[in-house]
Amino acid sequence: MTVRVRFAPSPTGMFHVGGARSALQNWIYAKQQGGVFVLRIEDTDAARNKPEWTEGILSALDWIGISRGSYEGPYFQSENAGEHRAAAARLYESGRAYYCDCTREDVQARTGSQYQGYDGYHRDRGLGPGPGHALRFRTPDEGTTVVVDLIRGEPTFENKLIEDFVIARGDGSPVFLLANVVDDMTMGITHVIRAEEHLPNTPKQQLLWEALGVKPPVWAHVPVVVNEKRQKLSKRRDKVALEAYRDEGYLAGAMRNYLMLLGWAPSGDREIVPWSVIEDEFRLDEVNLSSAFFDEKKLRAFNGEYIRALPVAEFVDACQPWLTGTGTIAPPPWQPEEFDADAFAAVAPLAQTRIAVLSEIVPNVDFLFLASPLIDEAAWTKTMKDGSGELLDDAVAAFEALESWDAESLKSTLEAVGAERGLKLGKTQAPVRVAVTGRTVGLPLFESLEVLGRERTLARMRAARLRLV
Template identity: 65%
Template sequence: MFHVGGARSALYNWAVARQQQGRFVLRIEDTDEARNRPEWVDGILNALSAIHINADDPTFEGPYFQSHNTESQRDAALRLFGEGKAYYCDCTREELVARTGSQHLGYDGFCRERGLEYREGRALRFRTPDEGATAVEDVVRGRTEFPNEAIEDFVIARGSGSPVFVLANAVDDIRDGITHVIRGEEHLSNTPKQQLLWEAFGERPPVWAHLPVIVNEKRQKLSKRRDKVALEDYLAEGYLPDALVNYLMLLGWGPGDDVEIRPYEELEKLFRLEDVNKSSAFFDVKKLSAFNGEYIRALPLEEFVRVGRRWLEAPYATWTAEAFDEGVWRAVAELAQTRIAVLSEITRYVDFLFLDAPEEDEASWTKAMKPGAAEILASTRARWAESEWTAAALKGGLEEAAAEHGLKLGKAQAPVRVAVTGRTVGLPLFESVEVLGRERTLARIDAASAKLQAG
């Protein structure tokens, strides 16, 4: 699944590429066969398309596959060996631990001057400079120096001869003409190794930009084992792509004014990589929902009717397909549009209109059906039985019933709402009752009254 952090990184890359009339390069790093399947590539492309990073756009290039460039990566490794910038090593983990007395210390350089040639089982290690430091100039984080003595002679090709990620990445970046590497800060620790490789190949390193980590409400890094992190999950729940794009763009960056809700076209023009914040970015689902609600309310009504229709069908609907009435949905769609924050909420807001009886919600029943509820139901029923069936007339009838029992309208309508819709919160009561119809409404009030009488 496509992590929201990856989506944020993709959007920042997309903005920079488009601002500079450049290329957004999608490369699938598929050298680990256990973590590589064709359908997952399709998932990445579909997720990118959902946030308007479209493979049909001329800015988009790829996807390229790292595994297709293995020969060039092997050649690059041999070049480093031939130039004395890498050497073969036959040390085992057990031998290293025996020499250093620890499982946690890095490689000790034992094979540096042994002059080993390639043989099956011997890894190829990069010869890290002994002195000085590797300075990484990062657009977001500034200058970071990594003492070379703290960077072990790292493996660039396995004993089988296959290149490891750090080498393959550098070789592919150079091949693809990568000028900017914009990614999450967890990759910063890899950067000095990659930069050393770029320099060893005689190339100028790219512009580095490491984005702040995204955290949950406990300030813990978002984890797929603990948090909802997949972009697809949010789309499936009914978050609009434009709202997700807007929110993700603001995770770690802002345009410097108080305007948060704005179309991507504006965000793209305003985005500045150098203004990205170093501090971790809080993924606030409540704020995302608020963003989404704004985008839902901004939809033309016909568009809302269309996108909302999905949530009124299987597997979301709790009613039969025959019970659904398109005219009823259209009659209440505008009411729902002003109240929901996520499209999936539509189902529970309108289910009472298509069910034979409202779904029972014990908490709502207990909250609303307090002493005096039976009397309110009876008074309301008597008035509604003779009332003109319009929202205004129905409201007037309930106001009269409330006054008869010395209650305000808000208190009086709670038991009526639960009797008719099953819940204490929902669409405007009187407009809903008008759509539900006289016969079904009165039958539900009778059923609730009988339940109260039965105790």
């Protein structure tokens, strides 16, 4: 038997990081088993679906390494509507489903509670199809439904506690539960790997598989992803869009490494490992049962490690969208013609060790490409105190006299200027850094001055001195 897994997102918004994790888990499992990964777009919610959301799903999968052409699909659930209706009809004709015209208010009036489930009122009343008549599945009165789960063992559900659930609405359109089962049958899905939030629906789906005469798939319900308050990640409350992390400058390798650690860990005391190790070692039966905490701070640290591990040439290439304003949300503060690729290449090794996401490259190097630095006023107020003007005067004079404009000469010269005033280098260089870069922190100062050049460095120091008059 060829293993066939599926990833079935709905195109109703940005691509959720939890969905990305499920996609990766399915992808790896299929590769390990020599199987097939199927992409199915569950697009039956016409009111919320948009073509751009579908394209967003495909692009996000591309980004994390599940590229187009390497999987089967995408299929669209809406294209299988005929099969959904045919399955509903078979269930009715076989006596496994019946029609009901009860409203929610009717059920509440009979049971006396808005929390009580459907009471089976129309089970044996012989109501036929018609407008407003929903089709309900006839759940067995006795016995249990055992879900064999690769992660959770054998969760067991008493059938008498599962209400006769709706499988087709009053207008005849099948509901998600039935459509999902029929699609999996049609596509020959053998393993369903998904988040544990779907587990309560699994006994209903398994009953539908059995009623339709097909062996259910192997189930695997992975832990739900939660925030720091141990609440399920929510699009309304949390930063969950994969695209947002991509656009901020997270590397695909770091993201997929981190996502795979949500509920699972590779062997040994290690977390950052080559993707080939994850592909080789991941095991569904080793996934933890407890909820997985999506820690953005930890992800950020992961990404910094991945950035520092890049060859410098690859780092330079990776930064280009933020440096040139292509493919990013916020354009850089300089004009394209002001960007100097050679200057950036010179400071790239210094910047690479100091940023955690690629978008941070802009505030680290903007001073190189602007006519004048963007002054952080808080930094200016904190640094430019009594005596700063005279210190800048002395530094300008000393720098003007330099024969060689290199980092080592600049450092030793400024050290001497500070020593004459009884200042250590840290105190001496602070006004110079703010004058030249606009900030109190950034790349190593003297290497930055070397790349900026004598003329521009001295001009900025003189401009800062004038501001202090």
